[in-house]
Every structure is written in C-alpha cells, then in structure tokens.
Amino acid sequence: MLKAQVALVSVFLCAAVSTRAVDRRCLRELPLQISQIWKSAPVQRRTDGALYTPTTENYTNCPGATLRCFAAEMKVLMKEWEITNVRLSLSNALNKTSRRFQQPDSDCLHCELLQEENGQTFLERLTEVVQMMNSQFCKKAAPSKRRRRG
C-alpha cells in the first residue's frame, strides 16, 4: 500500500520535474561534451600526453576515487590541449559527482598508480565509464509506459 503510494508519487514527480528526479549520478550530457572536447583537440596532439587513466573495472571497485582521478586528469588534458572554450565544467561535474558515492575508498589506490594513456585513450575510457554510470543511474528517466519525451 505504502509502496504503491510512493511509486505513484515518484511517477508524479518524475512527470512534473522531468529529468530532475533522476539520480544525480546520471550524466546524460557528458558523452556529448566529451566528443566536443575531442573535436576541439589539436589534431597533431590528440595522441600526445600521458594521463593517469582509470578503467571501468576501477570504477566498479572505487567509483568515487575513479571520478576524482578523471576530474584531475581532465584538467591536465585541457591545459595540454589548450582548450579554454569548455572551461572546467566537465572536470567539475566529475568532481562533484564523485561525492555522490557512499562507498568508502580507503582501499583504493592513488590515481598516480594507474596506467598512463594518451589523450585519445583517456577520453575513450572516460566515455566507457560514463556510459556505465548512465546505464546504472539514468534508468528511471526512461519508463517504458511513458513515451512522451522520446
């Protein structure tokens, strides 16, 4: 009974405020932003750089630490590629999202111990992790019964 009410209320909220009711770890716009960064990268330097690059496996074990690492390394990459038009919003979004995981990361190794990769591989890995997050956290926004939005 209560469960049904809660469900009804969340359907209502979902309809009322649309995507705002979704888990804040759902980062729907990020894959697009990442591809914009890729397009802004100076062509000759796309495979330059050595950035500490987490994997989806690292994300599964240590989501918070992994996102903080991506955030810090993204700042490095922006500087290396001299990208100023997107400012630091992407890095900040990752940093902010890292705090939404409750999992303690005392057992997580430091970013500096991860494999170093070039800018292209770094962005590919980041995209994989964001897609993994989105498949975990964006679900509620796409109920099969309501197709109004898409």
Ligand SMILES: *[C@@H]1O[C@H](CO)[C@@H](O)[C@H](O)[C@H]1NC(C)=O
């Ligand atoms: C992440 O946010 C914290 C707290 O605001 C800040 O101290 C830290 O420098 C940020 N890290 C990055 C990589 O921006």
Ligand SMILES: *[C@@H]1O[C@H](CO)[C@@H](O)[C@H](O)[C@H]1NC(C)=O
């Ligand atoms: C990150 O994942 C790689 C394999 O994907 C693994 O070899 C490495 O030990 C992991 N590092 C941390 C800090 O979890």
